Amino acid sequence: xxxxxxxxxxxxxxxxxxxxxxxxxxxxxxxxxxxxxxxxxxxxxxxxxxxxxxxxxxxxxxxxxxxxxxxxxxxxxxxxxxxxxxxxxxxxxxxxxxxxxxxxxxxxxxxxxxxxxxxxxxxxxxxxxxxxxxxxxxxxxxxxxxxxxxxxxxxxxxxxxxxxxxxxxxxxxxxxxxxxxxxxxxxxxxxxxxxxxxxxxxxxxxxxxxxxxxxxxxxxxxxxxxxxxxxxxxxxxxxxxxxxxxxxxxxxxxxxxxxxxxxxxxxxxxxxxxxxxxxxxxxxxxxxxxxxxxxxxxxxxxxxxxxxxxxxxxxxxxxxxxxxxxxxxxxxxxxxxxxxxxxxxxxxxxxxxxxxxxxxxxxxxxxxxxxxxxxxxxxxxxxxxxxxxxxxxxxxxxxxxxxxxxxxxxxxxxxxxxxxxxxxxxxxxxxxxxxxxxxxxxxxxxxxxxxxxxxxxxxxxxxxxxxxxxxxxxxxxxxxxxxxxxxxxxxxxxxxxxxxxxxxxxxxxxxxxxxxxxxxxxxxxxxxxxxxxxxxxxxxxxxxxxxxxxxxxxxxxxxxxxxxxxxxxxxxxxxxxxxxxxxxxxxxxxxxxxxxxxxxxxxxxxxxxxxxxxxxxxxxxxxxxxxxxxxxxxxxxxxxxxxxxxxxxxxxxxxxxxxxxxxxx
Numbered sequence: 001x002x003x004x005x006x007x008x009x010x011x012x013x014x015x016x017x018x019x020x021x022x023x024x025x026x027x028x029x030x031x032x033x034x035x036x037x038x039x040x041x042x043x044x045x046x047x048x049x050x051x052x053x054x055x056x057x058x059x060x061x062x063x064x065x066x067x068x069x070x071x072x073x074x075x076x077x078x079x080x081x082x083x084x085x086x087x088x089x090x091x092x093x094x095x096x097x098x099x100x101x102x103x104x105x106x107x108x109x110x111x112x113x114x115x116x117x118x119x120x121x122x123x124x125x126x127x128x129x130x131x132x133x134x135x136x137x138x139x140x141x142x143x144x145x146x147x148x149x150x151x152x153x154x155x156x157x158x159x160x161x162x163x164x165x166x167x168x169x170x171x172x173x174x175x176x177x178x179x180x181x182x183x184x185x186x187x188x189x190x191x192x193x194x195x196x197x198x199x200x201x202x203x204x205x206x207x208x209x210x211x212x213x214x215x216x217x218x219x220x221x222x223x224x225x226x227x228x229x230x231x232x233x234x235x236x237x238x239x240x241x242x243x244x245x246x247x248x249x250x251x252x253x254x255x256x257x258x259x260x261x262x263x264x265x266x267x268x269x270x271x272x273x274x275x276x277x278x279x280x281x282x283x284x285x286x287x288x289x290x291x292x293x294x295x296x297x298x299x300x301x302x303x304x305x306x307x308x309x310x311x312x313x314x315x316x317x318x319x320x321x322x323x324x325x326x327x328x329x330x331x332x333x334x335x336x337x338x339x340x341x342x343x344x345x346x347x348x349x350x351x352x353x354x355x356x357x358x359x360x361x362x363x364x365x366x367x368x369x370x371x372x373x374x375x376x377x378x379x380x381x382x383x384x385x386x387x388x389x390x391x392x393x394x395x396x397x398x399x400x401x402x403x404x405x406x407x408x409x410x411x412x413x414x415x416x417x418x419x420x421x422x423x424x425x426x427x428x429x430x431x432x433x434x435x436x437x438x439x440x441x442x443x444x445x446x447x448x449x450x451x452x453x454x455x456x457x458x459x460x461x462x463x464x465x466x467x468x469x470x471x472x473x474x475x476x477x478x479x480x481x482x483x484x485x486x487x488x489x490x491x492x493x494x495x496x497x498x499x500x501x502x503x504x505x506x507x508x509x510x511x512x513x514x515x516x517x518x519x520x521x522x523x524x525x526x527x528x529x530x531x532x533x534x535x536x537x538x539x540x541x542x543x544x545x546x547x548x549x550x551x552x553x554x555x556x557x558x559x560x561x562x563x564x565x566x567x568x569x570x571x572x573x574x575x576x577x578x579x580x581x582x583x584x585x586x587x588x589x590x591x592x593x594x595x596x597x598x599x600x601x602x603x604x605x606x607x608x609x610x611x612x613x614x615x616x617x618x619x620x621x622x623x624x625x626x627x628x629x630x631x632x633x634x635x636x637x638x639x640x641x642x643x644x645x646x647x648x649x650x651x652x653x654x655x656x657x658x659x660x661x662x663x664x665x
Contacts, residue, residue, distance in 0.1 A: 024422070024462030025396040027646040030450045031055045031639055034389040036363040036371045038089055041352040042096050046071050047116065048352070048361045049080070049090040049099055050373055052389060055639040062639065064088050066101055068116055069386040071361065071375055077387050080114060081121065087112075089133070094140040100124070102131055111145060111180070125180060125187060132175060133199070137206040142232070143180050144190070144200050144209050149173035172216050177209070179232060191230055191237065198225070203252050203281070207232055210240070210250040210259060219558045219604070223270040227261060229281070240283060246274060249300040253307045257281055258327070260289075260301040260310055269487070269565045271441065273297040273480045276310065278327060289329050295479040298323070298332075305355050311335075313343055313351055315477035318403055318417055318446045322351065322360070322376070337380040340366035341447030351376070361386075365447040367401040367419075369393060393448070397422045399461025401446075406504040408473075412485070414497045415478070416470035417444055418505065419457045424466075429512035431657055432466040434502060436520030436527045440486060440494065440566075443477045444469035452642040453521055453635070460650070466510055472497035472527075488568050490550075490581040491530045498527065499535070513537070517653045519595075521545050522605060522634065526583075529613055532594060533586035540656035542595045542649045545605045545634055548613040550578040556606045587616035593623035595652040597645055599632030625652070 038051035048071050053064045064086045069077040081087040085105040092099060099114045103121070108130035112121040125131055127147045134145035151159070151173075158164070177191035177200065191197060195213040202209055210229050215221040227240045227250045240259065241247040244266035251260050259281050262274040276298040279286035289310065290298065298312040304324075311324045316334075320342045325332040336342075342362040343349045351362040364383055365371045370390030374383030399419045408414050421430050435455050437444055449457035449467075457467040471478070472494040474486035486494045505511040516538045520528045525546020532541050547553050554563050554571045564570060571578040579585050594617055598610040610626060617624040627648065629641045636642050648665035655661055 022395055022397040025398070025456070025458045027456055027459050027643055027650070028057065029392075029396065030452075030456035030459065030646065031057055031643055032392070033370050033448075033450045036373055036387075036389065037349045039349065039352050039361050039363055039373060040090050040092055041071065041354060041361040042092050042116075043094060043355070044096055045354045045359075047096075048373060048375075048386060049092065049116070050363065051088050051090065052079075055642075057639045057643060060638050060640045062086075066090050066099070066114070067387075069373055071386070073375075073384055073386050077373075077389075080116065091134070091136060093136055094138055100134065100136065100143060102134070111143065113182070124182065124185060127178070127187075135200050135202055135209075137202050137232075138204055139206040141182060141206070143182060144202065144232075145178050145180065146175045146197055146200065147178055148175055150176075174216070177211060177230070179209075190232065190235055196221075199248060199250070201251055202232075203229075204254055204256045208281075210252065212248045212250065220561050223264075223561065227259070238283065240279065240281075241286070246270070248274075251301050251303060252281065253303050253327075254305060255307055258307070260303065260327075262298065262300070263288075269484070270561055271484065271487070271565050273483065276301060276312070276325070278310075287329065289327065290325055290332060291330075294332055296323075297476065297480075300350060302353055303327075304357050309357075311353060311357060315443055315445070317415060317477050318444065318471070320445065324357070335378050336376060338364070338376070338383070339446055340364055340369075341445045342376070367446055367448065368398050370448045370450065390448075396458065397462055398458050399467070400424065403446075404501070404504070406501050408493065408497045408500050410493065410496075412473060412493070412497070414470065414472060414501060416468060416501055417446065418510070419449065419461050419467040419469070420510075421464050421466055422462050427509055429509060429515075430464060430466045431515035431517070432468055432502070432505065432511035433460060433653060434468045434470065434498065434516070434518040436470065436472075436498065436518065436524035437475070438520070438522035438524050439476070440472075440474040440490070440523040440527075441476045441483055442523070443471050443475045445477075452645045455519070455649070456646055459646070463650070466505070468501065468505060468511070470498045470501045472501075487566055488577060490526070490566060491534075492581075495527065495530060495534065498531075499537075502537075515539065515657050517541065517657050519544065519649060519653075523547070525605070529583035530581070532590045532592050533583045534589070536591045538592050540593045540595070540653050542597065542652065543610070543613060544597045544645075545599060545602055546596070546609060546613070547605055548582065548609045548616075549584040550582045551575065552612070553605070553609055554578065556608060558603050584612055584616055587613075588620060590617055590620060590622050593652075593656045594625075595649060596624065596626045597648070598626075598628055599634060599636065600628040600630050601632055602634045604634035623656075 035053040040049045048069045055062045066080040083105040087103045090101045102109045111124040114121040129148040129150045132146040175197045180187040196217045198212040200211045214225045225248045227247045230237045246264040249262045263277045264274045276289045277286045296314040301310045322335040323332040342364045351360045353360040359377045370393040373387045376383045506513045519542030521544035525544045529543045529546045529548045551571045614626040651663045651665040654663040
């Protein structure tokens with residue numbers, strides 16, 4: 001299920017001056033926005049490299065290119081690559097004289113080198129299977145990279161001849177670790193194992209590489225990870241962690257004596273938060289750095305230059321913030337107080353720190369500002385914005401936002417974000433769409449709502465709708481206890497959290513109780529299908545990639561262990577638990593017109609889930625439409641499908657909620 005934080009909302013209800021001269025945002029505008037990621041501050045702290053993603057709606061594709069901005073904000077950002085193929089993952093050489101990046105311009109993704117001062121990019125690798133990820137050695141002489149398994153000539157011959165039958169769970173092909181000498185372009189395979197390799201990090205003396213292993217890249221294996229170290233010269237390997245649970249994101253201390261990493265014990269459920277730990281690089285007992293009293297889940301750690309502290313970014317309710325903690329242990333100190341989302345789309349891309357940690361670079365967005373690159377400093381200080389990639393947002397009429405809180409039926413306090421209609425008038429009731437996030441441990445955050453996933457909320461606001469983004473129990477960003485509060489209770493407390501939030505907005509006179517709609521993707525689709533079977537308060541709903549029959553879902557998707565953690569076992573052992581939380585169990589209660597949207601290549605939530613719901617509604621004569629998106633996995637990737645989802649959902653709701661038959665997708 002999607003584990004994404006998504007957008008929303010400023011803390012004030014201020015309206016933009018001169019809004020009457022602005023125009024409403026459209027769904028096409030949402031796709032025209034640039035998405036920013038891959039931020040890398042140069043070693044001298046003077047420049048910021050980053051990635052700009054743009055969508056070509058006519059060509060039904062996206063492209064990514066590298067850009068460079070001055071960290072002091074002087075001068076206009078400069079585009080470094082112009083290939084029509086994707087360029088991504090820039091990383092500075094230790095001396096700051098070159099940028100490495102991954103490009104698809106030659107076919108399979110390869111490593112390239114580029115001078116930030118000008119000139120053409122130079123191909124570095126010629127990996128037959130391509131490059132997945134990489135890291136510079138601290139001395140700048142080599143680059144370690146991960147590459148998929150390369151088929152033998154005999155394997156290629158058989159595949160081309162049509163002998164490509166797949167035996168499930170057997171003959172899995174794993175990533176390999178390679179090292180290439182930059183000056184000579186000589187590459188050697190360093191680690192080839194019957195395990196998948198992830199997330200590499202060099203020791204400060206450029207002699208060793210830490211890496212993470214998982215049994216395979218299957219989603220259900222990702223929680224069984226361990227950390228290893230390999231000698232870059234001899235290839236000798238040693239295992240650092242013996243935990244049967246999760247160990248990942250290993251990062252060497254500046255003196256090479258310690259490794260910080262994220263861990264979760266085997267006894268903890270795989271949906272529990274990870275802990276920040278430190279262990280001797282030579283091996284030995286690990287030490288948890290942060291006490292259990294700390295509410296949030298730390299992100300990938302970064303060491304201070306003196307090794308005395310660790311820095312990380314984390315989700316705190318509807319915002320993302322940077323914290324620091326003493327390596328010796330203790331309660332983390334919050335460094336930033338930012339009412340928005342740092343780290344790229346959905347806060348998923350991290351930040352890049354200056355060596356002295358007095359500032360850092362990150363992509364960011366807020367409710368009324370599209371993604372840009374900024375330099376952040378400690379405290380409640382707005383970022384220094386370096387770019388204007390999405391300056392067009394200033395020309396649009398936007399809805400005001402507010403963080404809202406309410407008490408659920410059992411007294412638990414729940415939080416969400418509300419986007420008001422453009423031109424909102426107090427005392428006037430408005431149609432309202434509730435958008436449920438995925439996960440279920442996703443979270444709606446205070447960024448700019450501009451994706452197919454968050455419904456591009458400002459477009460709805462411009463059409464006179466209120467948009468409600470609740471964070472029910474099970475959401476991340478509110479502590480482990482809150483995140484585990486829906487275990488063995490899908491469709492219980494989480495459902496009531498959302499409905500009581502809607503009740504509160506009706507009570508406040510904002511939402512019109514006769515003009516309500518609800519939708520969501522993945523777990524949001526699950527919750528909407530469940531809602532369909534429990535109440536008739538909504539005039540229309542949209543079930544996106546939704547789980548509808550938890551018993552059949554278990555054996556056909558790719559995350560059995562996750563469902564076992566939430567439901568307390570395998571379905572044949574706890575059948576009643578799965579059945580009582582399935583919308584299909586109560587399908588005869590459903591009366592609400594339903595739009596079902598689903599990626600046809602989805603393995604996370606297979607299409608049978610959509611087909612079961614469609615047939616159940618159709619047989620009960622409930623108005624229903626089922627739409628499959630060809631080639632799409634669990635999340636939409638093609639721009640035309642993204643726009644279609646946005647337009648089709650709005651047209652469906654306009655028809656059944658507003659009675660407007662003229663709106664067409």
